[in-house]
Amino acid sequence: MSYDYDVIVVGSGAGGGSVAYKLTKAGLKVALLDTGSAYNSDQFNRFELDAIRKLWWKPQWTTNFELNGGKSVDEINLGGGRVVGGGTTIFTAVAHRAPNENFDDWSNATGLKNENSEPFSYRDVESHYDRVEGETGVRKYTDWDLGVQRLKEGYSKLGIEIEAVNAYIDQNCDHNGCIFGCPTGSKKGSLLSYIIPGIYDGLTLYQNSFVEEVLIRKSSSGKPLEAYGVKYSNNGEIKQITAKIVIVSAGALQTPQLLLKSKIRELADYSGSSMRIGENMAVNTNTFVFGKFKETLNNWLIHPLSAHVTEFSLEKNGGFILEMSEIMDGPLGFSEVILDNDSRPMIGKELTNALKHYKNMAGVLIAIHDHNDGRIFIDEGGNVKYHKPVTGSDRDKFSRARKLVDEAFYAAGAEETYGAIYISHHPQGTCAAGEDRNKSVVDSNLESHDVGRLFACDASVFPSIIDANPSLTIYAMADILADYLAKRCGYLKPQ
Numbered sequence: 001m002s003y004d005y006d007v008i009v010v011g012s013g014a015g016g017g018s019v020a021y022k023l024t025k026a027g028l029k030v031a032l033l034d035t036g037s038a039y040n041s042d043q044f045n046r047f048e049l050d051a052i053r054k055l056w057w058k059p060q061w062t063t064n065f066e067l068n069g070g071k072s073v074d075e076i077n078l079g080g081g082r083v084v085g086g087g088t089t090i091f092t093a094v095a096h097r098a099p100n101e102n103f104d105d106w107s108n109a110t111g112l113k114n115e116n117s118e119p120f121s122y123r124d125v126e127s128h129y130d131r132v133e134g135e136t137g138v139r140k141y142t143d144w145d146l147g148v149q150r151l152k153e154g155y156s157k158l159g160i161e162i163e164a165v166n167a168y169i170d171q172n173c174d175h176n177g178c179i180f181g182c183p184t185g186s187k188k189g190s191l192l193s194y195i196i197p198g199i200y201d202g203l204t205l206y207q208n209s210f211v212e213e214v215l216i217r218k219s220s221s222g223k224p225l226e227a228y229g230v231k232y233s234n235n236g237e238i239k240q241i242t243a244k245i246v247i248v249s250a251g252a253l254q255t256p257q258l259l260l261k262s263k264i265r266e267l268a269d270y271s272g273s274s275m276r277i278g279e280n281m282a283v284n285t286n287t288f289v290f291g292k293f294k295e296t297l298n299n300w301l302i303h304p305l306s307a308h309v310t311e312f313s314l315e316k317n318g319g320f321i322l323e324m325s326e327i328m329d330g331p332l333g334f335s336e337v338i339l340d341n342d343s344r345p346m347i348g349k350e351l352t353n354a355l356k357h358y359k360n361m362a363g364v365l366i367a368i369h370d371h372n373d374g375r376i377f378i379d380e381g382g383n384v385k386y387h388k389p390v391t392g393s394d395r396d397k398f399s400r401a402r403k404l405v406d407e408a409f410y411a412a413g414a415e416e417t418y419g420a421i422y423i424s425h426h427p428q429g430t431c432a433a434g435e436d437r438n439k440s441v442v443d444s445n446l447e448s449h450d451v452g453r454l455f456a457c458d459a460s461v462f463p464s465i466i467d468a469n470p471s472l473t474i475y476a477m478a479d480i481l482a483d484y485l486a487k488r489c490g491y492l493k494p495q
């Protein structure tokens with residue numbers, strides 16, 4: 001059979017955008033499909049409502065109450081990018097490596113191995129981190145807004161040092177608003193670092209193209225099944241293209257949905273690995289604490305997450321990271337997430353009063369080490385459900401972190417603090433990689449256990465939760481996959 005492409009990549013976020021570029025660079029003929037549109041930097045305008053409509057998935061929530069007999073229970077808002085560049089077009093650009101311990105957790109969770117069939121460890125990812133940091137221009141971000149400066153004073157009275165974050169942001173950053181797309185081009189997401197350079201090298205981008213199904217057929221060599229293309233919809237028309245290799249990089253929420261819609265479970269006769277699709281979800285559950293100061297801080301003036309406290313990040317040290325100073329990038333989002341002191345949404349005068357003080361607010365994002373106890377599934381009516389409990393141990397982490405953040409705020413001179421709803425922008429683990437077929441969906445090379453020539457490359461392949469913002473680790477895993485595939489296809493990836 002002759003194929004349209006060597007490789008089809010579905011989804012252009014951290015995993016898909018970077019792997020598509022690298023395989024194009026290696027000389028392969030690559031198609032990159034995304035359901036979102038592509039924008040130039042000058043089309044991003046920091047207009048909050050417009051950006052939410054064009055660049056984000058419609059609001060999605062966990063549906064925990066349905067699995068709790070309809071009883072009220074904590075829910076998590078799940079946000080992500082539906083745009084070329086995926087989450088990295090709207091992310092806040094913090095670029096951190098996961099700690100060594102997380103990779104030991106990976107090999108313990110699913111039996112993930114390196115290329116020499118040894119347990120996967122930090123050593124296997126280190127040189128890939130080095131490479132992707134170079135490609136994306138990671139630097140220490142030391143331009144701190146007034147909120148961070150005040151919080152630094154507060155934390156240091158408690159004996160805690162805050163550090164500048166590493167970020168994919170060059171010196172031209174002039175404003176907050178990352179989550180509405182970066183109009184200055186200073187934020188280097190997948191679009192600027194990989195997809196645009198890839199197009200210059202011959203990468204074909206299909207925007208506004210929603211992949212409905214991976215095409216799978218019986219195979220007479222290797223695994224009994226193999227992928228050979230995708231069916232996608234564009235402007236109301238259903239089309240298909242073929243390739244020798246299909247890489248699904250639709251993100252940890254969408255990749256399992258696409259694999260389930262492609263009927264892998266049925267075709268693989270409900271194998272152990274096919275039953276793991278959509279299981280094992282962690283989301284790094286987040287919330288905010290906002291502190292109101294007398295002083296005007298105008299915290300929207302520079303990059304929102306420029307400092308952090310990581311000493312509590314590992315489970316054994318507390319299991320939370322604090323990032324600051326985050327007041328949501330716009331007043332609408334701020335008004336949607338803020339809660340009163342009884343953890344209820346505010347209305348009327350109370351809300352107006354809090355909003356009047358938006359310019360006096362600093363914020364701390366609390367991200368916890370939750371567990372891989374969530375799942376995505378399609379119910380009998382064909383509806384997608386996201387189940388991710390907020391457990392007692394999660395709540396303990398949040399309350400310890402909240403106490404610390406409150407102390408820091410008051411020590412820094414804040415007059416009042418407010419909590420916020422639970423959100424997540426870091427879903428992961430829903431198509432875990434590993435050698436144990438009853439615990440993973442793809443193998444250590446990220447190829448499906450059930451379907452040959454079908455790979456996953458995004459946050460879904462993390463075997464267990466990591467204690468860092470995920471994108472740098474996704475980029476590093478994509479770099480490992482690009483090396484592997486370039487070799488397997490007989491190409492050499494340029495260094």
Ligand SMILES: Cc1cc2nc3c(=O)[nH]c(=O)nc-3n(C[C@H](O)[C@H](O)[C@H](O)COP(=O)(O)OP(=O)(O)OC[C@H]3O[C@@H](n4cnc5c(N)ncnc54)[C@H](O)[C@@H]3O)c2cc1C
Nearest residue numbers: 011013014015035086087092093094211251458459469471
């Ligand atoms: C507001 C926000 C702030 C964040 N801040 C940070 C941060 O500071 N640092 C950090 O490391 N991480 C951050 N993240 C998380 C980071 O952006 C994600 O972890 C990362 O982008 C995930 O990469 P991915 O390849 O798994 O998927 P994504 O980036 O989500 O990409 C998936 C792509 O697939 C496309 N797609 C999905 N389904 C289909 C389909 N069926 N057909 C075609 N296309 C499809 C989507 O449109 C999307 O473009 C943030 C995320 C958000 C939303």
